[in-house]
Amino acid sequence: MNFALLSLAIPLFSGLALLLYRRHGGPWVILSSTLSLTAALIALVEVVDGRNQTLLVGGWAELLAIRLQLEPINALLLGFTALINLLVALYWVRNCRNHNYWALASFLHTTLAALWLSGDLFNWYVTLELLSVISVALVALGGAAALRPALNYLLLSLLASLGYLLGVAIIYGRYGILDVQQLSQVTTMDTPTTLAMLLMTLGLMLKGAMWPLHLWLPPAHSQAPTAVSALLSALVVKGPLFILTLLWTRMAPVELANKGGEFLAVTGIFALLVGGWCSFRTPMLKEMVAYSTVAQLGYVMLALGLMLQWQLREMMVALWLFVLAHGLAKTSMFLAAGEMQKIFGNKRVTALRGASQTAPVVMFGFAVAGGSLIGLPPSGGFLAKWLLLQPLFTDFERWPLAFAVLLGTLVSAAYVFRVVTLAFDRAEREPPTAGDPVSEWLTLVPALLVWGMALVSETLILWLTRVAQ
Amino acid sequence: MNLAWTAILPVAVVLSSLVPGLLIFTLREEQQGLRTFLNLVGAVVKLVLVALMLYGVSQGTEFRFNFPFLPEADILLHGDALSLQFVGLSSVLWLATTIYAIGYLKHSRLKSRFFGYFSLCVSATVGLALAGNLVTFLLFYELLTLATFPLVVHTGTAEALKAGRVYLAYTLGGGALSLMGIAMLHSIGGTESFTSGGYVAPLVAEHSGSLGLAFFLLVAGFGVKAALLPLHGWLPIAMVAPAPVSALLHAVAVVKAGVFGLVRVVYDVYGVEVMEELNLNTPLLWVAAATIIYGSLRALTQTNLKKRLAYSTVSQVSYIAFGAGLLGPLAAAGAFAHLVHQGLMKVTLFYCAGAFAETLGIHGVRELNGVGRRMPATMAAFTLCALGMIGIPPMAGFISKWYLGLGALQVNEEWGLAVLVVSALLNAAYFLPLIYRGWFSSPAKEGWPEEKSFEERLTWLPETHWMLIVPALFTALLSLLAGLFAGTDLSPLAWGLFIVEREFAL
Numbered sequence: 001m002n003f004a005l006l007s008l009a010i011p012l013f014s015g016l017a018l019l020l021y022r023r024h025g026g027p028w029v030i031l032s033s034t035l036s037l038t039a040a041l042i043a044l045v046e047v048v049d050g051r052n053q054t055l056l057v058g059g060w061a062e063l064l065a066i067r068l069q070l071e072p073i074n075a076l077l078l079g080f081t082a083l084i085n086l087l088v089a090l091y092w093v094r095n096c097r098n099h100n101y102w103a104l105a106s107f108l109h110t111t112l113a114a115l116w117l118s119g120d121l122f123n124w125y126v127t128l129e130l131l132s133v134i135s136v137a138l139v140a141l142g143g144a145a146a147l148r149p150a151l152n153y154l155l156l157s158l159l160a161s162l163g164y165l166l167g168v169a170i171i172y173g174r175y176g177i178l179d180v181q182q183l184s185q186v187t188t189m190d191t192p193t194t195l196a197m198l199l200m201t202l203g204l205m206l207k208g209a210m211w212p213l214h215l216w217l218p219p220a221h222s223q224a225p226t227a228v229s230a231l232l233s234a235l236v237v238k239g240p241l242f243i244l245t246l247l248w249t250r251m252a253p254v255e256l257a258n259k260g261g262e263f264l265a266v267t268g269i270f271a272l273l274v275g276g277w278c279s280f281r282t283p284m285l286k287e288m289v290a291y292s293t294v295a296q297l298g299y300v301m302l303a304l305g306l307m308l309q310w311q312l313r314e315m316m317v318a319l320w321l322f323v324l325a326h327g328l329a330k331t332s333m334f335l336a337a338g339e340m341q342k343i344f345g346n347k348r349v350t351a352l353r354g355a356s357q358t359a360p361v362v363m364f365g366f367a368v369a370g371g372s373l374i375g376l377p378p379s380g381g382f383l384a385k386w387l388l389l390q391p392l393f394t395d396f397e398r399w400p401l402a403f404a405v406l407l408g409t410l411v412s413a414a415y416v417f418r419v420v421t422l423a424f425d426r427a428e429r430e431p432p433t434a435g436d437p438v439s440e441w442l443t444l445v446p447a448l449l450v451w452g453m454a455l456v457s458e459t460l461i462l463w464l465t466r467v468a469q
Numbered sequence: 470m471n472l473a474w475t476a477i478l479p480v481a482v483v484l485s486s487l488v489p490g491l492l493i494f495t496l497r498e499e500q501q502g503l504r505t506f507l508n509l510v511g512a513v514v515k516l517v518l519v520a521l522m523l524y525g526v527s528q529g530t531e532f533r534f535n536f537p538f539l540p541e542a543d544i545l546l547h548g549d550a551l552s553l554q555f556v557g558l559s560s561v562l563w564l565a566t567t568i569y570a571i572g573y574l575k576h577s578r579l580k581s582r583f584f585g586y587f588s589l590c591v592s593a594t595v596g597l598a599l600a601g602n603l604v605t606f607l608l609f610y611e612l613l614t615l616a617t618f619p620l621v622v623h624t625g626t627a628e629a630l631k632a633g634r635v636y637l638a639y640t641l642g643g644g645a646l647s648l649m650g651i652a653m654l655h656s657i658g659g660t661e662s663f664t665s666g667g668y669v670a671p672l673v674a675e676h677s678g679s680l681g682l683a684f685f686l687l688v689a690g691f692g693v694k695a696a697l698l699p700l701h702g703w704l705p706i707a708m709v710a711p712a713p714v715s716a717l718l719h720a721v722a723v724v725k726a727g728v729f730g731l732v733r734v735v736y737d738v739y740g741v742e743v744m745e746e747l748n749l750n751t752p753l754l755w756v757a758a759a760t761i762i763y764g765s766l767r768a769l770t771q772t773n774l775k776k777r778l779a780y781s782t783v784s785q786v787s788y789i790a791f792g793a794g795l796l797g798p799l800a801a802a803g804a805f806a807h808l809v810h811q812g813l814m815k816v817t818l819f820y821c822a823g824a825f826a827e828t829l830g831i832h833g834v835r836e837l838n839g840v841g842r843r844m845p846a847t848m849a850a851f852t853l854c855a856l857g858m859i860g861i862p863p864m865a866g867f868i869s870k871w872y873l874g875l876g877a878l879q880v881n882e883e884w885g886l887a888v889l890v891v892s893a894l895l896n897a898a899y900f901l902p903l904i905y906r907g908w909f910s911s912p913a914k915e916g917w918p919e920e921k922s923f924e925e926r927l928t929w930l931p932e933t934h935w936m937l938i939v940p941a942l943f944t945a946l947l948s949l950l951a952g953l954f955a956g957t958d959l960s961p962l963a964w965g966l967f968i969v970e971r972e973f974a975l
Contacts, residue, residue, distance in 0.1 A: 356619070357579065371615070374641075377608040377648075378538060386539060386652060393656035393679065402653075406645055413641045420618075421633055426625025458537035465540075 001053045003046065004070045007039035007078050008113035011085075015106030025102025026093030032106065033089055036113075037082035044075035050467045067179060068117045072467035073320060077116045077242065080324060084234045084331055084446075085109050091335050091442040092227040095342070098141045101227065108134045108231060115239050120179040121168045121200075124243050128164065128207060132157035135236050138228040139220045146223035153216045156206060160213075163203030170196035180251050189253045197252055197260065201244065208240030210301060211271030214294045218282070221290035222347070226338025229286060233293045233334060234327035241300060245319065248308055261308025264301050269404045271298030276411030280418060285337050285349050289330070292373060292415060296326045298408065303388055306401070310391070316468040317461060318387035325372055325380030325450050332369035332447035336362045339443050343435045349419055356423040359435055363423045365444035368451065370416030375409055378454035383461065385409070476534040478522055479546035482556065483596045485515040486563065490588025496581045505571055508584055512564040515595070519560045522548050527967070539604060542660040547601030549663070550968040551737075551805070554961070555598035555729055558809045559721045561947070562816050563591045565940040569820055570713035572925070572936025573827060577711075583623055587717075589616035594722045598729065601662045603651045603738065606730060610647065610694075613726055614640040620714040621707050632706045639693050639703040640723075647690025647730070653683045654738070663733055665972045667740020677747060680739075684749050687734050688756075694727025695790060696783045698760040705767075705779040712823025715775060719782045720816035725808065728789045732804065735793045736972050750794045757791035758888045760784065765895035772834050774822050777899060778815070781858065784892060785811050792873050795885060798969045800876020805965035806955075807869035813948040814854040814866060820941035821851040828933040830919025837903060839912030844932040848907045850945035855900040857948055860893045865951040868962055 014032035018025055047053060047070055056065035085105060092101065111134060115127040136157065140150040168178065174192040177183055187193055202213070209217035217237075221229045248260055275295030279288050300322045307315035339362045344351040355363040372379035385405065392402040453460065489511035496504050522532060525548070532548035548556070570587065574580055593616050597609035614637070622633035654660065654669070657676045661668045669680060693700045704724070708715050718724065735744060735753075744750045764784025771777035788811070792804025824847050825831040825840060841848040857864030870889055877885030923934040930938055955962040 354625075356582075357625075360582070375648075376611045376615070376644075377604075378544075383539070389649070389652040390656045393653040396678075402649060406649055409645045409648075410642060413637070413645070417634075417637050417641070421622065421630055421637070424619060424622040424625055424633065425630060454538065458540060458543075461540055 001043070001055050001068070001070050003039045004043040004075065004078060004117060005055075005068075007036045007043060007082065008110060008117065010036040010039065011106045011109035011113070015103050015110060018103035018106060022099055025099050026089060026096060029089045029102045029106060030086060030093060033082050033086035033109070036109065037079055037086060040075060040079035040082050043070060044072070044079055046070075047072050047075050048463070063177060063179065063182065066123060067119055067181075069119045069181075070117065072463075074116045076320070077238075078113055080327060081109060081112045081116070081235055084231070084327055087331055087442075087446050088227045088230050088335070090445075091439060094436060094439050094442075095226070095338075098225070101138070101141055101225065104134055104138050104141075105227075105231065108138065108236070112235055112239055116242065119181060119246075121171060122178050125161070125165055125168055128240065128243070129161055131236060131239050132161065132207065135232060138231070139224040141228060142223045142225050149216070149219035149223045153220045156216045160203040160206035163199045163206070167196040167198075167200035167203065170199070180246060184250045187251055187253045189255045193253065194256060197247070197256060200247060201260070204240040204244045204247075208237045208244065208297065209294060210241075210297050211267060211275055211294055214271075214275070217294060218278075218287045218290040221293070221334075222284055222286040226334060226341070229290070229338070230331045230334035233290065233330040237293065237297065238323055238327065241297070241323070245304055248304065249316075252308075257308040261305045261310075263305070265305025265309060265401070268298045268301030268303075268305055269401075269408075271295060271301060272404070272408035273298075273411060276408060276415060279415040280411065283349055284347055285341065285352070285419075286334070286347065288349055288415060288419070289333050289337050292333070292412070293326075293330060295408070295412065296322070296330075296373060299384070299388065300326075302401070302405075306391070312391050313468075314387065314391065314465060317464040318384050320464055320468060321380060321384035321387060321461075325384050325453065328446045328450035329369040329372040329379075329381060332365050332443060332445070332450070333373070335443040335446070336366040336369065339435065339439055340366070343433055345433065350422065352419055352422050353425045353427060354423065357426070359440070361437075361440040362435065362443055363420075365440075365447050367416070367420045368444070369447040370420065372447070372450045374412045374416055378451070378457070380450040380453035383453060383457050387461065475525070475530060475532045478518060478525075479532050479534045479548050479599050482515060482518045482522065482599065483546065483592050485518060486511050486588045486595065487592040490585050490592060493581055493588060494585040498578065498581060501580075504581060504584055508567045508571070508588070509564075511588060512560070512567050515560045516564060519553070519556050523553050523557060526550055526553050533601065535601075542602060542604040542655060544605050544608065545601030545662055546596070546599045546605065547662060548599055550964065550971050551732070552598045552600075554805055554808060554964055554968060555725065556595050558725075558812045559591060559594050559598065562717070562721050562812060562944070565944055566713050566717050566816065568936050569716070569823070569940040570711075572934045573711060573713050573823060575934070579623070582619065586616050586619045587713075590620060590717065590722050592616075594726060597726055602660050603654065604660050606733065607644075607647060607651050610726060610730065611644050613722060614644055617714075617718065617723055621710045621718075623711055623714065624709070626709075629709050632709045635706050636703045639700065643690045643693025643700070643727075645690075646686050646693075650683045650686030650690055653679060653686065663737035665737065665974060667736070667738055667743055669739055670743050673743055673746060680743070681747060681749065684734070684739065684747075688731065688753060691727045691730035691734070692756070694723050695731060695786055696724055696727070696760070697756055697787060697790065698763050701760065701764070701783045704783055705776050708775045708779045712775075712819055712826065715779075716816045716819035716823070719779065719819060720812040724782060724786045725812065728786050729808070731790050732793045735796075736801070741796050741973070744796060750796050754791065754794040754882070754885075757787045757794055758885070760787035761791060761888055761892045762895070765892050765899065768899045769895065773832060774825070774834055774837065774903075775819075775832070777834065777903075778818050778822060781896070781899070782815055784896075785815065785858065788869065788873060791885070791888070792876060795873075795876050795880050795882060797876045797880035798973045799872055799879045801972065802962065802965040802969045803869050803872030803876050805968050806872060806962040809961035810857070810865035810869045810948065810951060813944050813951060814857045814864070817850055817854040817941050817944040817948065818858070820937070820944065821847050824933050824937040824941060827937060828921055828923070829917035830921075831917065834903065834906070836913070836918055837906045838910035839907070841908040842912065843917070846930055846932060846938055847941060850941045851907065852904050853945045854948055855904055857952065859896040859900055863949070863952045865948045865955075865961070868952050868955045872962070
């Protein structure tokens with residue numbers, strides 16, 4: 001537990017220090033993310049065989065104290081957050097224009113760490129609020145054009161917070177506790193619980209940009225600085241998702257979970273198809289990547305929904321694999337998209353005409369990341385999709401869902417290869433600015449990591465199967 | 470992990486083209502010498518390794534490499550008689566096509582990218598040939614799609630990009646369908662290694678519906694690359710690719726990968742008995758027969774030489790699916806032999822078509838008039854292989870058709886013989902005019918469309934760049950030898966019979 005707290009504290013203190021001393025933010029964040037990553041890995045080793053650890057902050061008694069919990073999945077997410085932060089910082093240190101980014105990124109890291117470690121409804125509310133405020137500030141770093149999307153994001157986020165808070169209040173009024181572990185023992189299927197779950201779910205879906213409440217996401221992502229887009233898609237939307245998963249799997253009464261599962265699964269399928277279609281149609285490059293996030297979150301919702309609907313515990317493994325694979329792939333894709341915007345000085349997809357000749361490394365990174373989003377073997381995206389598909393074939397009535405996954409795959413292939421095909425056009429012009437070779441290679445790293453998951457895939461899957469249930 | 474030489478060799482065969490390919494990507498455009506060196510070293514090393522493996526398999530050695538990947542589905546590379554048939558073909562034709570491509574692309578740009586993907590493409594082909602289970606097969610099958618796409622769009626013209634989009638739509642769609650089929654089989658019965666006689670028999674009682682659907686998905690998925698009707702649309706469009714790419718696509722890499730997958734599914738996943746019990750072979754046979762006839766009919770009306778050859782591929786590749794679907798030992802032997810025979814003959818035809826186009830600017834069928842006087846050696850190679858395609862003895866094509874015909878009679882499917890005869894007549898109808906024009910018509914008065922003269926010519930073969938003619942003569946010679954010496958132990962037919970012994974446990 002100490003190392004988990006350390007992993008949380010390091011970015012906190014580095015962020016505070018950066019408020020006072022504003023220079024060398026990049027190296028500073030790289031160092032603190034590396035240390036935080038190391039601490040998270042040690043914490044992961046401590047709980048790797050499934051022995052959970054809890055800490056009652058301040059030594060107060062149960063129900064009074066804020067309870068922090070370290071489970072294998074939390075530890076994994078802790079490390080994942082530090083890793084993504086590190087990868088983004090490595091790229092951004094060469095390209096950053098606004099030094100406020102570094103302190104904010106550190107606070108974002110801290111907030112997410114706190115979110116993963118928390119286990120009660122109100123703590124989550126606090127971390128969600130912090131997350132939104134920091135994210136809005138980060139989006140606003142994009143300059144004048146980013147102000148309107150940032151403001152919209154802020155307003156919608158407040159609305160979402162209200163919804164969530166109202167749900168929390170109802171639960172507290174009904175049961176008098178906020179701790180999810182405790183609540184799981186007492187919740188029953190009645191109107192207040194149903195209403196509370198509905199409000200919290202809608203709030204979280206809005207915050208997590210889950211279809212159809214995703215409308216703030218594409219404009220915010222496309223106007224934000226590149227590193228911010230990467231962090232938003234890879235990490236920030238995963239926060240509400242994490243809470244949603246825990247609420248439904250741990251707290252919701254079974255009959256309600258069955259209904260909620262159906263709703264989530266159907267919504268997930270729509271997200272997959274509609275998000276994919278929007279991504280295929282949009283003329284702007286970063287918006288295309290942002291809509292792809294909406295689509296990919298559909299897979300996660302589908303996995304969650306199926307788990308609830310049919311009690312398929314193994315779907316948890318698919319869900320976390322989607323989170324990891326999507327995070328890595330999306331980091332690469334946003335960094336590549338940003339790098340290409342920089343090189344070609346144009347924000348449209350068509351600017352990439354001939355990019356495989358003029359910016360081969362970045363384009364390769366983009367395509368490799370896209371391969372994982374499509375789910376081509378042996379990438380991380382494939383592993384997740386494989387696990388998602390397995391239970392769908394055992395039962396005749398689940399076959400239509402497999403068909404939906406098939407359609408989702410085809411749509412993702414369409415939006416990825418729409419860009420890749422353009423890149424092979426020979427009607428190329430010399431790019432207005434020469435790329436920076438180190439930055440170009442750095443955009444490729446997360447994509448290689450997501451394909452590298454194949455090297456440890458069996459161990460990873462078996463371990464997740466053991467601990468995720 | 471096992472590090473015996475029998476485990477390392479299959480990996481080495483894949484790496485012998487993968488590593489040079491990755492190195493080539495890093496080369497600058499002007500590092501011509503180093504690039505050629507890497508290409509040729511890779512190709513020769515691969516040939517040597519494959520020869521070693523061929524010898525090993527004929528002596529009964531088992532080659533097996535596995536690496537954990539999914540729970541109960543390892544990455545498994547495994548050299549059995551059937552995979553070696555395909556690996557052998559790929560490595561010989563890779564060497565020939567590399568030489569051809571070096572000559573063909575002498576003056577074009579982006580050669581490092583081209584040869585990089587070219588090597589990846591061969592690695593993927595060899596990988597899927599050696600794949601020991603469906604999951605590994607799928608992995609290389611998708612990699613093959615990704616590696617060939619940049620080759621198809623290599624010229625980067627609007628037409629090439631359009632062809633690339635069509636190609637991707639078909640092949641990624643096919644890949645997704647096969648993923649569904651494979652995931653489905655895995656979910657009901659696990660993924661086992663390919664075994665002669667199949668491994669799904671214990672599931673028949675309980676899951677016959679699922680098995681049927683999975684078979685349909687797999688045939689549709691692999692049928693896209695194998696250009697089975699109605700999934701063949703991409704193949705004639707993809708011929709906008711440079712000639713060496715078309716040669717590779719039509720003879721080894723893509724279409725063969727599809728049909729090889731079909732053969733694996735029929736013999737090593739489902740097995741003859743289950744195929745018959747569930748009556749899965751009849752629809753496959755009908756589709757294959759329809760494709761054979763349809764491809765030939767469409768070839769008749771094509772006025773573009775490469776397009777005519779492309780439709781001919783649609784038809785000829787389905788012979789293999791047809792032979793596999795007949796489920797008899799003789800038909801299977803014919804199908805396995807045709808895998809190699811068709812590859813040798815079709816690659817030659819594409820080499821020649823490319824040589825005509827590069828040297829004289831010939832693209833249309835009419836422009837072939839009198840080309841035999843200007844380029845006699847190329848036309849001779851073309852003629853030999855065109856006759857082989859029709860099935861005239863002693864060319865290799867005759868041998869495979871003979872066995873396919875016998876095989877149809879052996880399993881009492883006499884109509885199969887009729888399909889073969891009609892197809893042979895149609896083949897004659899679209900190949901003989903080409904041969905006639907080449908040798909007996911007089912050249913157009915205004916000269917050739919776009920004549921180029923190469924400096925790198927052989928004194929005794931001055932008609933074109935030596936790198937364009939030598940590979941064509943080499944493969945034409947091989948297809949003649951494969952037919953002439955079909956009775957010996959070293960022929961593709963003998964190896965096909967060897968596979969049949971194992972598959973049917975004769």
